[in-house]
Amino acid sequence: MRGRELHFYLAGINNQNFLMRDRETGSWWQQVTGRAIAGELAGSTLELMPNDELTFGLWKSETPHGQGLVLAPVAGHGDKDYDKKWEEEVAKYPVPLTFPGQGLKDRDVILGVEIGGQARAFPLAKVRGANPVEDKIAGVPVALVTGPDGESVRIFRSQLNGLDIELYRDAQSDGKSDGQSKGQSPEWRLLDAQGNTWNFAGCATSGPAAGQCLEKINFLKDYWFDWKNYNPRTTVYSH
């Protein structure tokens, strides 16, 4: 922030979204927005770094051998703290806020996208159901793509050199990957009407656009009530 390196620690909870403080100025930050809400840096917002939520298997397949590093369990903490069922348990917690009326339950997991001041929530169940989900937000065409592991999701701006493109799954690669329940199927790919094939990194592997990559769009995987709380005017994808 303004050329100063900050180090954060957990400092509180705001409607089940945590608050953190930085050791350097003691300012208070909201996790979900990256915005300082009190203290010397109040009003500033941290820059969101591009990031993905992937299965470990997929991450490995995209990481050149020996280049990636994985956070190791912290000494003194094991399976008791790193509870693999935490997601199911959190789903049972009460919610501090409720937003009925848009067809979603408070703890439905959504993928929240914000483009040009317009926010839209994509129910994860719908994104994983159809492949890929195509939509327009503030005039920008987007494609929500579920990866070859059937879990990892990425969102791309489905535009190439300023022209909208439509991505669809290669039926052939679908058929082949059915037999492989885990790991990346080498045949997994997307096609478009221009004759390109695309991988899950959003890069054209063959066709006239070979070597080009689509712009990746950041999104937030969140509970519906939390997303709605910070994006009161959000719409919900419902096709």
Added chain:
Amino acid sequence: MLNRSENRGLWLLLGLLAALCLSLFLIPAFIIRPFRYQSEGALRLAIAVKRIAPALTVAATVGVLAVGWRLWRGSSRVLRAGIVIALVLSAASAVMVRQNYFEWMFHPITAAGFVSAGDARLSDKEMVMAVRIGQEMRAYPIVQMAYHHILNDTVAGVPIAVTY
């Protein structure tokens, strides 16, 4: 010897100072309860109180000590017990407002260790948060981040905070 009304005033002051200390700790703790709703106004109050609490609780505890000292000699056993209780509550509040009890629940990562993808004992199905800056790639397993919540890291020279 203190006269009666002066005495009453000092007892009142003692009680108020102890109550002040206690509320400086309890007000934010009450507002920021995990599963409850926090309105914007309440949250602002909680943060404002937390910011002044460390200095104010010390000042008030010193006040309790000074007033208690003056009242001690003329007091019965029962009243002296009251002075001790006021002092203990004030001092305990002064200690508590300096504690980050959220970090008692979720231990912070003070020294992060990393392993190569091949050495990680993680199943392929586990979700990770993946960050790539330049040629450097990191995977932060979500089961770990869901417990620790925050990790300060540096990737390709860029300081980042990983949060979950």
